[in-house]
Structure formats: structure tokens, C-alpha cells
Amino acid sequence: MGKGIPSRQEDYSAWYNELVKKADLAEPSDVRGCMVIKPYGFSIWEKMQAELDRMFKETGHTNAYFPLFIPKSYLSKEAEHVEGFAKECAVVTHHRLKNAEDGSGVVVDPAAKLEEELIVRPTSETVIWNSYRNWIQSYRDLPLLINQWANVVRWEMRTRLFLRTTEFLWQEGHTAHATRQEAVDETEQMLEVYATFVEQFMAIPVIRGLKTPSERFAGAEETYCIEALMQDGKALQAGTSHFLGQNFAKAFDVKFATKEGGLEHVWGTSWGVSTRLMGALIMAHSDDNGLVLPPKLAPIQVVIVPIFRTEEQFNAISQKVNLLKAELQQLGISVKFDSRDTHKPGWKFAEYELKGVPVRLAIGPRDLENNTAEVARRDTLEKQTMAMDEQFPQKIQDLLTEMQDSIYQKAHTFQQENSQRVDDYEAFKKVIEQPGGFVYAHWDGTEETETKIKEETKATIRCIPLNAEAEEGQCIYSGKPSTRRVLFAKAY
Structure with missing residues (x-):
């Protein structure tokens, strides 16, 4: 059986694309940017899904399902949210087709225009919080711990199987709490659930951290993330957990009667992982002979x-x-x-x-x-x-x-050998360019500096590592004071 897969050193991108197809995981569909997940690929996703679902339920969450279509007006209620997703939305404008008069096929019936356009869900915060307004009346209704397994659509111009597709599969958790601290605890708990799954089942070590303000989820007060390192030296965001504060509760007027008899807005979180994890699994472990699957996730x-x-x-x-x-x-x-x-x-x-x-x-x-x-x-x-x-x-x-442990240890060793600390911008540029990997460096905390570094090197701040020790230093770009190192890398 000729494999016909390029080597990773020869062309990493082509190696990945061919491996996904040759191993019967997925293939492009006739709909641009969308994929067909084949039975063998879907069976791996099912094992991921089963383990994650078990972990969610062990932490008190239950599954529900919400509509695929979201009224356009819902997205207008949370300003940051709509701004973050506006350019990626697919919009339904009509509800009927008709035969063309010239017999050439079907056309959109202009008489079937919707009174309000519908958005094919890019994420479900708005439609879910609209429901929560009816579900939550009192402190007795809290916490509300809901997860859904679904598909979403985010219009993409440049796509790659599993890593970035217009339609993808995922889970999204949406929870509501009586206090700020409860919501923060939930956000951190679910980040740890993701980290545990990726490390113990996918056999990939991850860095836990906070996103910078410019990289936060649209509408969140804080975004927590886990970052993994792929064999080509690029980072891949493997999961995110968002502390939403009261932003969506206020946008959709979700209030509850407190024990003391007052009326307050609830505190929210959302968190999710997607079929992007399939891409991570492939790129973190596989070799020039094909897939290398951790036994816990092998069909x-x-x-x-x-x-x-x-x-x-x-x-x-x-x-x-x-x-x-x-x-x-x-x-x-x-x-x-x-x-x-x-x-x-x-x-x-x-x-x-x-x-x-x-x-x-x-x-x-x-x-x-x-x-x-x-x-x-x-x-x-x-x-x-x-x-x-x-x-x-x-x-x-x-x-x-x-084997499960050995695969993890190999990935952990690779991460350590490809993680460096640098203290000046020239050294930073050399490391980022070749060989890449994780780079820990000082940053002055400004979006301006973050943007400049990204423009000049294509490297982004992947996260501000959690529990990192305070360390006085100077920003590698501006020379301004810094109190800790952040994690830079080129990323998928």
C-alpha cells in the first residue's frame, strides 16, 4: 500500500493535508470551506466527545439544544459580540425557492423575503441568553449549567481540514451564576477540564493562560485558554473558557431574585472546544508513516x-x-x-x-x-x-x-526543547523565524506593542501564563517596564 505522503520536513502543510485524506479522516466537500468527516475520522471525534461529555456531567452540567438560526436583532444587543462576529456571519434572507421562468433551475423567490434576517449561528450566547431570561427567576434557579453539542458556521476565506473550516462541530457550555466569584470559579474549572482532557487523553501538554484584552472572546471580561505546540513549531489554541461578567445578562435582561429579596443580574460563562482538536491530535504526534494515535482515543x-x-x-x-x-x-x-x-x-x-x-x-x-x-x-x-x-x-x-504515557512524554520533551526565554527583540525575531516554538518574553502590556510585534514577526501573544512567577524586566519591543513574561508564538 503506497502511502504517498510528503515528509514533514519536505512540506509540513502538504504532509498534514495528505495525511488527513489518506488516513480516511476527512475530505473537502463541494461546498467551499466545508468538509466531510469520514467514518474513521468521526469515530475519533466520537471518542473525544464521549470523554468530554462524561467530564462535563461529572462537574454537574447537562446537555440541551438551541436553534441553529439566530434573529439578527439578538446580535445587536451586545455591542462587542456583534462587532467580533459580524464579518463571519452567514445570513438567511429568504425562505423559499421557485422554478426559474426560463426552465434553468431554481431561483430565490423575491416574494419570500424574511421580515427579519436570520444568522446561522457562529456561537450561541445570544439565543441561549434569550432563553435564560425565561428560565431564571430566583436564586433557586442558579447555578444553571448547560452544554450543547452542535455545529456552527463562521465564514472563512482560507480553510484547512479540521483546523479552520466554515462549518465545524463543537460543544459550547453556557452557565449562569448568582455571584461573580462563582462564575470565575466555573470558568477556571472548565479550563482545567479541557487541560486534563488534552493532556490525559490526547497526550498533548498544554500551557494554561489568559488571553490579552485584544484577543479576548467578543463580549467577555476574561478569556482563559490552553495552548499546545505542534511539530512545526507553531502554537494551536486547544480550548477556551470565557468569564462573561454580566454583559449578556444585562443585554438580555436576565435577573434573579436574591435570598435577601433584591433583584440582580446573573453572572455568566461560556466555554468550548471544537473539531480543531482533531487537527491538534494529528499534528502533535503523527510521523511520515501516518497517524500516531494515543491509545485512549484510537477507535x-x-x-x-x-x-x-x-x-x-x-x-x-x-x-x-x-x-x-x-x-x-x-x-x-x-x-x-x-x-x-x-x-x-x-x-x-x-x-x-x-x-x-x-x-x-x-x-x-x-x-x-x-x-x-x-x-x-x-x-x-x-x-x-x-x-x-x-x-x-x-x-x-x-x-x-x-504507549499512552510514552506519546505524552515525547510531546512534553518536544515542547520543553522548543521553549525559550529571550530578552531582546533581535533574539526574539531570530527564534520566532527559525525554529519557532514557544517564546517567553517581557511585554509592556499595551495593545500597540502587541500589534507591532504581530505585524513585524507574525507572532502573537498566545497567553499570559497562569501561575507564572512575577519577574521584573523590560519589554523586548518598547523597553518599558514589565512585571512578567508572556507566551509568544506563531499560530494556526
């Missing part, structure tokens, strides 16, 4: 490939494999027995290597005689012959656990 954790020449050999191997498969599944391991006779074992090996299946077992007639199996691990491409004794299923489970 198939173990694939068993039989090697046989005769039907008799196949039947004997199948008997053994079916017993082994049941034992592995009892341990919660997802197993595929590839019994196809339409492809040779070598072709299958290449296919599962490309798709990032963590462990491959090859079993032939000689293995049956010796009660052994060839065990190949995807992350290091190492092979070994192991006895298929009573401990064999547990050994495979232990191997998967070891």
Missing part, C-alpha cells in the same frame, strides 16, 4: 492480522484469535480481527500503520505451534515476539498504557 486499539496460505490454517488461526479477542475486549480494549482475504498481510500492515492503530498483532501457523504472536507498536515501530500465555491480554493492556 481500534489492537488489530489482529492473520497470516495464512490455506483455509485450514485460517480456520485454526481464527479459533485462537476469537478467544483472544474476547479476552482483550473483557479488559475494555477495542479489537479488530482483519480476516479479509482480498488484501495481503503487508498491505494491511501499511494500512493500519497509516491509520495509527496503536498495537498490531500478526499470527501465523508457526505462531500457533509456538503459542506466540508478533506484537508491533505504532509509536516506535518496534516489534517483538510475545508468548500468548494467560498473562498476554494483561500485557497488551499494559503496553497500551505505556
